[in-house]
Amino acid sequence: MKHLYVFYRANNMKNNNSIAAIVPAAGVGSRMQHSAPKQYIKLAGKTILEHTLCKLSQLKSLSQIVVAVSQTDPFFDSLAHIDSRILRASGGQERADSVLNSLLFLENNPPEWVLVHDAARPLVTINDIETLIAHCIADDEGGILASKVKDTIKRGNTHSEQTVPRDDLWQALTPQFFKYDELKNALQRALCEGVTITDEASAIEWANKPVKLIAGRSDNIKITTPEDLDLAGFLLNKQQNEQAL
Ligand SMILES: Nc1ccn([C@@H]2O[C@H](COP(=O)(O)OP(=O)(O)OP(=O)(O)O)[C@@H](O)[C@H]2O)c(=O)n1
Numbered sequence: 001m002k003h004l005y006v007f008y009r010a011n012n013m014k015n016n017n018s019i020a021a022i023v024p025a026a027g028v029g030s031r032m033q034h035s036a037p038k039q040y041i042k043l044a045g046k047t048i049l050e051h052t053l054c055k056l057s058q059l060k061s062l063s064q065i066v067v068a069v070s071q072t073d074p075f076f077d078s079l080a081h082i083d084s085r086i087l088r089a090s091g092g093q094e095r096a097d098s099v100l101n102s103l104l105f106l107e108n109n110p111p112e113w114v115l116v117h118d119a120a121r122p123l124v125t126i127n128d129i130e131t132l133i134a135h136c137i138a139d140d141e142g143g144i145l146a147s148k149v150k151d152t153i154k155r156g157n158t159h160s161e162q163t164v165p166r167d168d169l170w171q172a173l174t175p176q177f178f179k180y181d182e183l184k185n186a187l188q189r190a191l192c193e194g195v196t197i198t199d200e201a202s203a204i205e206w207a208n209k210p211v212k213l214i215a216g217r218s219d220n221i222k223i224t225t226p227e228d229l230d231l232a233g234f235l236l237n238k239q240q241n242e243q244a245l
């Protein structure tokens, strides 16, 4: 019995304050209308996914970088050179399924925290990620990068019916940073009950747990439609030039 207990502890105990990154990269990019999934479009010399992984690989605090890709993804092997911490998990039908699969992939040696970051957001800065992690760990609460809505917001379909007060409106960005157990349980339960989950915070909110809003740069855009490509390419080049100085 004692042996069994020791075996259980060794295999299921979380490393204190350990952090694994999860990168959902199994989407098809339907809104991009490109021949390949958008994460494999090349901008400023690298694919979007390579840019994202190069950013995360600068974070020494990460124990693993789990990338969820579709089962037929032919490109994953070409990413291994970026960082030895990169591991492959299976993508799912929706983004939330890809994240849950990645959490389950980590189940045998779970980290204390997970940092979930879209493959499609290569412009995130290390400074913003470190700020998010520091605030959440200091307060022992999960949170997300978000940017305050800047434009006047209208509600309506063909005609504007209302101007929506925006004082407390934020755009959700990634990374989103939560305790491993809390996120896995919330996501599993919410998906089981058929709740629509578009980001990790929506699962945590549904579970009535707090989500910190940490102001991040609004140019951490999610590359979604063709008109995002020129802007993202310009900003990636700018970041690379600044880093080279
Ligand atoms: N089944 C899915 C769907 C999305 N994603 C990932 O989640 C991130 C954000 O999703 P989104 O921008 O919506 O990507 P796509 O689903 O690829 O785009 P679209 O909705 O236009 O098809 C992307 O990095 C995408 O690869 C994923 O891992 N698994």
Ligand SMILES: C[C@](O)(CO)[C@H](O)COP(=O)(O)O
Binding pocket: 095, 118, 171, 172, 173, 174, 198, 199, 200, 222
């Ligand atoms: C997680 C996310 O990037 C936050 O903005 C977003 O929810 C991804 O999905 P979307 O359906 O494209 O909003």
